[in-house]
Amino acid sequence: MMIFLLLLFSYITFHLYKLIFQNRAHSCCYMLHYECYKGTEDRMLNTETCAKIVMRNKNLGLQEYRFLLQTIVSSGLGEETYGPRNVLEGREATPVLTDSLSEFDDIAFDTLDALFAKTKISPTDIDILVVNVSLFSPEPSLTSRVVNRYKMREDIKTFNISGMGCSASIVAIDLVQQLFKSHSKALAIVVSTESIAPNWYCGKERSMILSNCLFRSGGCSMLLTNNGSLKGKAVMKLNQLVRTHLGANDEAYNCCIQMEDKLGHEGFLLTKGLTKAAAIAFKLNLRVLVPKILPLKDLLRYVLHTYRRKKAKGGVAPSLEAAGEGLNMKAGIQHFCIHPGGRSVIDGVGKSLGLNDYDLEPSRMALHRFGNTSAGGLWYVLGYMEAKKRLKRGDRIFMIGFGAGFKCNNCVWEVTRDLGDGNVWGDCIASYPLPPLNVSPFLEKFSWINDEGRTDVDLTSAFNKV
Template identity: 65%
Template sequence: MELFLAFCLLLLYSAISKLCKLAYEKRDQRCYMLGYQCHKAAEDQKLDTGSCAKIIVRNQSLGIEEYRFLLKTMVSSGIGEDTYCPRNVMEGREEFATHQDALSEMDDIIFDTLDELFAKTGVSPSEIGIIVASVSLFSPAPSLTARVINRYKMRNDVKAFNLSGMGCSASVIAVDLVKQLFKTCKNSFAIVVSTESIGPNWYSGKEKSMMLSNILFRTGGCSMLLTNNGVWKEKALLELTCSVRTHIGSDDEAYSSCFQLEDDIGNKGFRLTRDLPRAGAKALAKNLRVLLPKVLPLSEILHYTINHYRNKMMKRPAPKGSGPGLNLKSGIDHFCVHPGGRAIIDEVGQSLALNDHDLEPARMALHRFGNTSSGGLWYVLGYMEAKKLLKKGDTILMISLGAGFKCNNCVWKVMKDLEDKNVWKDCIDHYPPNTLSNPFSEKFGWINDESMDFARREDYISRLYSNNN
């Protein structure tokens, strides 16, 4: 009897120990977002139809075929007339960008967003223990995080990390890195800065697959403030509940779908191939196989499993357009899709069987700000908040895709009703617009006339200038 009692006590002790360990680990995994601030560039950097035309005609290597390609792509891109461009490009120095141009571009974005973030949250730069900067195409020495530390005179034990070459998905990678660091850094504050260096990486050649990046990528970025200090829970906007990272770089087609290189005459640029949407869909599918069981209710997982094996046994194919076969909305309220381009948004929407309402925030962020690389997700989140869509208890699936090829997704829980109009405050009342069509086709549609096949370059350049006036 005594042996049995001792055995029961041992089991009880073991169970209590495991529960305490789980509770302790759960406490260590807390990750709250206290605020985020997206960058809005100056009005003299706005890339309207006229500014686009001026930049295009400066490229001496383009012919009528390339102009037609640019027109067609611009019109179908889903990008509007209010996006922003780096100053060196607006000033006609895209082929001769200096190191100082790159630094100035980064300083404008990073310091603008951090100044606003510190002022909005009331957290002092001296309280920051972790800083992560994600910029794929620019890695200066001293580093970008060192510039931040110097600017704000941060303490000497701050942990600094610089992520380069991670593409549009770097923002979620940075957040996941902070989450891991929080396990060993108790009651800490962390800032994440996500943007991209556009000015020095403007493509000046005529390869169509590399010209796409000029059309899609725009100036922008975001800074975020995170903490694992439970005292700040009541002031938090969001809580990170799950994050999953997937890398399919071993697949040659996916690896090459988004690639920085030089063309045949040495012009550096970023090649985006037709394999990109397919690579994105493949990476997304692999990621969601791991993530969804963690966030969807057990009943939905069981229902899917039963139907999957039943269809497999009866050799019935899945209905076309049915998405992943799961009701994602049983555990997810909002979908924050990376605004990488119309094709990417459409592909994600089709893969997940999302409707127009679900994809509206991503499409509007693309239309208003363009593809701002790793900062793009936060413009999408800002749109949701400005439209007062985010209510306490809601869950947000954040979907990011990037070169490599990788898919990094995470789920946030909304901690209180959010309704700050943030970076959208000057235009949110006009969104969504009645049409997303780009007026470029109205002014320059004559390029598609067959009569232009035999025109001299001087002739259609003069017409481009005249239509611009």
């Protein structure tokens, strides 16, 4: 009887251990490869091209031109970002369905072709497919479009995510990680991009014109797995991921929203409440994430600092710069991958976490070279780090993303081997980082807009002389 009980106990113990071990193994998330999209030269939005696009909008007057000039000069964008074909061809006011589909095809199929070629993985081996495009959801779905193009298996699990904003790629990765818990030895692809073609704003509301100044065409495809046998081929392992959602707060919900202006022009509204919402969401996210990544002594120091600050200052208005005050994130993180949503976002997060110019360089340069590519933006920042050969085995990367809703989605990756692929930055990385410009090309060519005494009447003739 005793022998039987011992055998039974051993059997149960073995299977419990096996179950726990398998669950842990299945929930691991490794990145095998990622590919960012790079547009063609005929789609570059340089100074002259931007001026032509602006001049086509007959709703704008002198004050709007001055606002646009001020915004683009301070945006941090360079002259080599990419726009959709319909905008370059002068059809931004009258987009058609094929404009949206061709924009998606260019980005998704270009990056996926490269992904399959470099990893030697066949499209028929993919078990899970997630596509995130916030502002475009056709029928059939975009995932179906990918499945049809690559003739993927009939049992593939597909998920089409829309409306998640600039941090949607982290949402997609979180979905994959959760699916890995119930799908062993799986291969998953995430296609992360945005639809700019049908969403160019043609009105005059300043808070909606901002999107035209910042958002550009771009995207990324990623190959993920929980198959332990492929661990040696991985470039990174996902350590932590935390999502924070402020949708219940009306001010946060409305600070970044798609809508029509008073004249019926559809666009994307960005209000002054955005930075406040970002500060609150970022702070709440850090409260959950930080204890999982920082050493105990740094956590205790942060708790003590927070207590003293509350006692000394009482309630203060939230700000992005102060959201991480007192934290020493460098105690557990080597690299900071901040969503290149705009110069103020990058600088605000940098000040909040006590980062220096070296830490912020990848995000600033990604913003300059590719602009705000929405959900794809984080991966251009990561690509910069890799092209600069900064990423060494064991390094940890803190990815910080903000998105409409309002959301703050952050994660931490661990580099599993030294990385140095030139990727999408290969042909220009030697010229980066760029030195500070004394005068922006836009200000150099269009500073006359700010001349005193100028009126709306002589704008057209002045532009034609440029």
